[in-house]
Amino acid sequence: MALQSQLDPLPRDLPFRIISKTIGRGAYASIKKAIPPEATTPVFAVKFIHKAYAVKHGRISAKQIAMEVSLHSHIGQHPNIIEWFATGEDAIWKWIAMEYAEGGDLFDKIEADVGVSEDIAHFYFTQLISGVHYMHSKGVGHRDIKPENILLSDSGNLKIADFGLATLFQYQGKTKLSTTMCGSPPYIAPEVISCQKGTQTGLEKSSGYSANLVDIWSCGVVLFVLLVGNTPWDQPTKDSWEFEDYVNQKGRSTDELWKKLPSSVLSLLRGMMSVEPSSRFNFEHIKRHPWYTRKNPLLSPDGKMSDPLHLATKMLENLRIDFSQKPSASQNSRQSQSAMDVDMDGGWESRFASTQPEKPINDILFDWERPPRVNANGFSASQPTNARDGGICTMTNGAAGDPFATLADEPSMSQFTPAPSVPLSLTQHARRFRDIVPNYSLTRFFSHVPANHLLQLLSDALHQLNVAVPSVPQMQGRDHAAFIKVKTLDGRQCGLSGDIVVDTYVSGEVELLEVRFVKVKGDPLEWRRFFKNVVILCKEGVYVPSA
Known part of the structure; x- marks a missing residue:
């Protein structure tokens, strides 16, 4: 089944057009963005469920999958519930079209x-x-x-x-x-x-x-x-x-x-x-x-x-990574057990019905969509000139000749500033919530060091957190500079898994690496705690704007 699932194409003759790679993923489901066949709006989300794989590895029945569709369509008409639009299936896949939660x-x-x-x-x-x-x-x-x-x-x-x-x-x-x-x-x-x-x-x-x-x-x-x-x-x-x-x-x-x-x-x-x-x-x-x-x-x-705008500003200001702190002791407190050996089948999760089993389909269909690109064309061709604070590369926001000046307006960069702050350029021109708080995940950072150095920092950090990783991160067959799969336990001993995706941005002679932590399964708050721990341990390779 695992091999077959890698070869199964998505349904044909869909009543919509898929316009993205994966934006969300379960172990047997992929969520992608779509639009009507003859229009560009609205953009909605489509969840593709691999039916046989779900029943075999998801500890759920075909009846439960049908129940999800039935009940969602019954209640999906409230402003605080994801709206249900339509469903369909072929012999292999079941799809559910629903509102896209862009935030x-x-x-x-x-x-x-x-x-x-x-x-x-x-x-x-x-x-x-x-x-x-x-x-x-x-x-x-x-x-x-x-x-x-x-x-x-x-x-x-x-x-x-x-x-x-x-x-x-x-x-x-x-x-x-x-x-x-x-x-x-x-x-x-x-x-x-x-x-x-x-x-x-x-x-x-x-x-x-x-x-x-x-x-x-x-x-x-x-x-x-x-x-x-x-x-x-x-x-x-x-x-x-x-x-x-x-x-x-x-x-x-x-x-x-x-x-x-x-x-x-x-x-x-x-x-x-x-x-x-x-x-x-x-x-x-x-x-x-x-x-x-x-x-x-x-x-x-x-x-x-x-x-x-006020709510968005306050939320963004509240996010902060303090490089003077040590990694949180609550992360993966089961120190004696290798995360590669974690088997939920004998633990807590085996007693719970789950829509997120631990055996995901390794499928090119599940390659992640990159978030909106930083304006790489705005980078100059010169290299950064000042590095301090324990090896953390710091730059002056918008400084003349700064090849990374465009990052000053990147929302996720505010969490690395010494004092909580949101760039005035964001708040002054903001018209709606998403202009300040972006629709992509904030568990990401940028790096100015060479890729090999960065990958070594990431590998060392994961090992210090007792998260076993392959000796060589996956670097073949994807549109990314590197791709590291993570599987561990969070501080509450619940499963936590995802991908660390390294993308490259090039402008002239300047190369900048973006490191995204994409959660597949687990509590997003615990995923953020895990992200912070890795970032603190990798501070030598983290680009941080100066105050």
Whole structure:
């Protein structure tokens, strides 16, 4: 099957035109951009699912794939839910056309271990609740609410995605319980685990769980992460001391993370994350809570963004990489185990239904689309002349003769500045959210060192983080200077995988390398933490604009 999957072409006679390489990827699915056959707009996303590979390696059935299409089409008419357009299939592939979330991952724009301001967290939380409430009103439970499935529109509004684990919990007035164990350990509700024998959550084994109440719990964890940049525990079982402390203290945890939260939000979180499902908040409780009803200058009466440029600026300013710090100790804390030997089939993930199995199809169809190019034609032919700060190449923004001056306006460069700042050139000319916060991932950096040197730095950094990599990065058969596959565990012992893609930009005699960290599977906040750790270890090869 693996060999065959490499040769399977995408369906022919599609009712649209594909206009991109891969913009997103699961282990058996590829997402590409498309347009109508006779027009250039609108641009939408198409998810191509390899049906046989999904059933064999994805631990899901053909019925579940059909259920994803059915339920998504049932609820995809809300401003905070990715809109469903159409579906089709051939003998090998099933495709789903849907709204293109051009803003990318919300949590790609949130700093790990920091979070966002209370106003920004409140804004996105209200949009999340709006979308989930609508979903539940249609009898559909998502069952996999987590940062990986929370995207942004091009205007910066929240979009709930991925209905591969959704279920119909209410139909024609009748409610049913779920028994499938699914979700991501840090975001899952304890009663989901209690459906299985041999688990220790503090709850007795149950005959099932309410999918809607599980979503409420997960929304509470997402709010927690928005505010502090980390999850409250790695899993809601007795194996986690943080969760045990939370249970024993009746929601008044002694963990330091809880002390970072605004006092006014604590009772809301305790209500949403009540260990006993029958005591958990419903939407009426949530929407009456003082923290939910608080005034927010970012929020318009209709739930939209009242000041998108201010919100975008604050989000970009909040991202920062401090080269004086050491890599985060929370990353891949299972130090004794090589990431190349990580096998999720015997661990946590084997107990969870998953739309992201660990055996991806290695297929040229899944080559990544490059983001908008930096204006390489603006580079001069001269080499950089000043390097300092421990080998970090620094330049003066816009300095005369600076071959990298055009990078001064690159949004992702702001995270490397000594003090959080957004270039005035971005804010002065911005007209919409995406003019400041780009639609591509911010987990990338630029390098001024030769490619061989950079690849050695990357390889050394990954080894220091106990991430096993091939001795020679893949450099054949792709449109990139180098391509390194990554598979590891994040700080919560959940699977984390993706690609480190090195692209070359040339202008005259100047060569600049762009290094992109493209997540395939895992929490985007954990992926950002991993990215930061690698960057800090590679600081010698990182181009940084001077203040």
